[in-house]
Amino acid sequence: MAHIWPIGGGKGGSGKSFLASSLGHLLAKAGKRTLLIDLDLGAANLHTFVGVPYPEKCFSDFIAKKHLTLEDVKLPTPCSNLFLISGANDTLDIANLPYEKKIKTLRAINRLNYDYILLDLGAGTSFNTLDFFLASRNGIFITTPEPTSIENVYRLMRAIYFRKIRHYFSAAHFKDLEQKVKQHFDEISFSKPERIVSVIRKDFPEKYQLIKKDFDTFCFKLVINQMHKQDNIALGPQICKLIKTHMGMNVEFAGNIAYDEHVHDAVCQRVSFLDRYPHTRAANDLRDLSKKLSASSGEQLSLNYL
Amino acid sequence: MDKKFSEMNYYEMLDIRPDANAAQIRAAYNYALQMYQADSLVSYSFFSQDERREILALLDKAYATLINEHEREKYNQELARNGILDVMEKSAQVKKEPVNIFDISKHKDFFAARRTDAADLKMKIEKNERIRDILGRSVLTGADLKDMRTQLGVTLEKIHQETKIRLDYLRNIEDDKTEKLPAAVFLKGFIKAYLRSLCLEPADELAARYMNSLPGKN
Numbered sequence: 001m002a003h004i005w006p007i008g009g010g011k012g013g014s015g016k017s018f019l020a021s022s023l024g025h026l027l028a029k030a031g032k033r034t035l036l037i038d039l040d041l042g043a044a045n046l047h048t049f050v051g052v053p054y055p056e057k058c059f060s061d062f063i064a065k066k067h068l069t070l071e072d073v074k075l076p077t078p079c080s081n082l083f084l085i086s087g088a089n090d091t092l093d094i095a096n097l098p099y100e101k102k103i104k105t106l107r108a109i110n111r112l113n114y115d116y117i118l119l120d121l122g123a124g125t126s127f128n129t130l131d132f133f134l135a136s137r138n139g140i141f142i143t144t145p146e147p148t149s150i151e152n153v154y155r156l157m158r159a160i161y162f163r164k165i166r167h168y169f170s171a172a173h174f175k176d177l178e179q180k181v182k183q184h185f186d187e188i189s190f191s192k193p194e195r196i197v198s199v200i201r202k203d204f205p206e207k208y209q210l211i212k213k214d215f216d217t218f219c220f221k222l223v224i225n226q227m228h229k230q231d232n233i234a235l236g237p238q239i240c241k242l243i244k245t246h247m248g249m250n251v252e253f254a255g256n257i258a259y260d261e262h263v264h265d266a267v268c269q270r271v272s273f274l275d276r277y278p279h280t281r282a283a284n285d286l287r288d289l290s291k292k293l294s295a296s297s298g299e300q301l302s303l304n305y306l
Numbered sequence: 307m308d309k310k311f312s313e314m315n316y317y318e319m320l321d322i323r324p325d326a327n328a329a330q331i332r333a334a335y336n337y338a339l340q341m342y343q344a345d346s347l348v349s350y351s352f353f354s355q356d357e358r359r360e361i362l363a364l365l366d367k368a369y370a371t372l373i374n375e376h377e378r379e380k381y382n383q384e385l386a387r388n389g390i391l392d393v394m395e396k397s398a399q400v401k402k403e404p405v406n407i408f409d410i411s412k413h414k415d416f417f418a419a420r421r422t423d424a425a426d427l428k429m430k431i432e433k434n435e436r437i438r439d440i441l442g443r444s445v446l447t448g449a450d451l452k453d454m455r456t457q458l459g460v461t462l463e464k465i466h467q468e469t470k471i472r473l474d475y476l477r478n479i480e481d482d483k484t485e486k487l488p489a490a491v492f493l494k495g496f497i498k499a500y501l502r503s504l505c506l507e508p509a510d511e512l513a514a515r516y517m518n519s520l521p522g523k524n
Contacts (some may be wrong), residue, residue: 145345145347147347147350147351150347150348150350150351151350151351154351154352155351198310232347234340234349235348238340238341238348239348241321242341242348242349242352243343244310245321246311246352275508
């Protein structure tokens with residue numbers, strides 16, 4: 001079964017597509033059959049990063065036509081071993097993917113036969129993003145060392161956490177839970193899933209055990225992108241510690257990527273950054289990151305709600 | 307997920323081991339401040355203002371308690387009473403202290419060994435006629451000192467180690483190389499130290515005898 005790495009970050013411009021394309025590139029170069037899927041529905045541009053300016057097929061085709069599989073809509077890229085499912089020509093209403101189509105997509109992704117599948121997710125915390133992120137236990141969060149970006153990545157983490165808890169309850173039970181949370185805390189509690197968990201711990205102990213067991217198997221990763229020289233390099237580990245202490249979620253710090261003007265140049269020239277500038281600091285960081293990520297991704301567990 | 311921050315004990319809050327020393331506590335507190343302070347990037351937007359205030363107050367209290375030995379002892383006892391940390395308490399008793407590099411207690415048998423050495427030497431001196439003969443003379447030279455030392459079976463290096471007198475000085479003294487000896491005021495002290503390390507008594511008088519018998523003196 002393929003290793004699935006969803007890449008999400010909350011804020012736009014934090015480097016999700018850049019990281020997806022770079023990691024895909026490195027994995028493919030290392031001889032792994034790698035597939036990039038552009039799931040930034042409605043704002044897809046991963047094809048531009050990997051040098052496929054005019055994709056003939058796209059993700060929408062798979063959604064619209066019953067007889068097509070994901071395998072049918074994949075495209076080769078200039079880099080051998082690296083394949084792309086583009087979102088370039090997606091229909092304009094793709095951003096609001098209906099539930100059954102989403103489940104269809106998730107099932108199809110799970111059946112694909114590759115070494116690595118990287119999912120480039122959109123900004124924000126729509127259900128689509130959350131569910132695609134939860135397609136694997138090895139999701140990668142990416143953020144820049146700026147308050148705006150950090151704020152959004154925390155929000156994404158909490159949304160994912162909340163979504164996961166929600167899976168454990170039926171609609172009626174969840175209403176019940178909501179009532180109890182309201183009794184214990186104030187109105188803002190729903191933006192703090194850790195409070196909800198504390199109520200679950202008290203009132204639904206058997207559910208709490210299940211959720212805890214599930215969360216312990218998660219091994220999310222955190223990448224800090226665009227690290228300037230003057231930034232605090234301990235930021236990543238500190239964020240992971242904060243998440244662990246206050247939310248009980250395992251997020252492993254994967255590494256920093258240095259800020260590099262060359263990335264901008266490479267994107268403007270529409271060439272692969274790693275090919276164009278292989279000896280810059282950011283390129284070195286990416287190679288380290290790729291090594292670390294492939295070494296630490298545990299076994300792939302199937303989705304529990306399919 | 308198991309515990310809220312306010313339910314943690316102070317050691318867990320600061321993320322330190324129960325046997326942490328003062329320096330480690332201080333470092334952990336600074337690290338925590340980096341994470342929880344209002345202007346920290348790490349926890350930006352993670353907490354509401356009230357939550358942050360509460361956490362910072364708890365951290366302050368944890369630090370103030372643990373850094374004060376008396377308070378910490380009380381707190382440890384309280385934890386032990388609640389049965390939270392009986393393992394902790396045990397390890398807390400073996401507190402890590404700064405290690406004194408000149409810690410005498412490290413060589414516990416050092417003084418004992420020296421005492422037995424001294425007793426031995428005194429015995430030997432009493433039994434040895436030759437030494438008593440030398441001590442009975444009114445003149446004492448470096449050669450005599452060397453003679454007595456070899457009779458007692460003590461190496462020059464051992465005297466050097468005990469008295470911290472440079473080896474070449476000791477050799478010059480024993481070989482009577484008067485031109486190479488240090489100034490009289492130092493020499494007298496050296497001789498006394500030498501005699502004492504061999505347990506030859508009375509050191510003061512013997513040293514005076516040696517000084518008087520130096521050729522330069524007359």
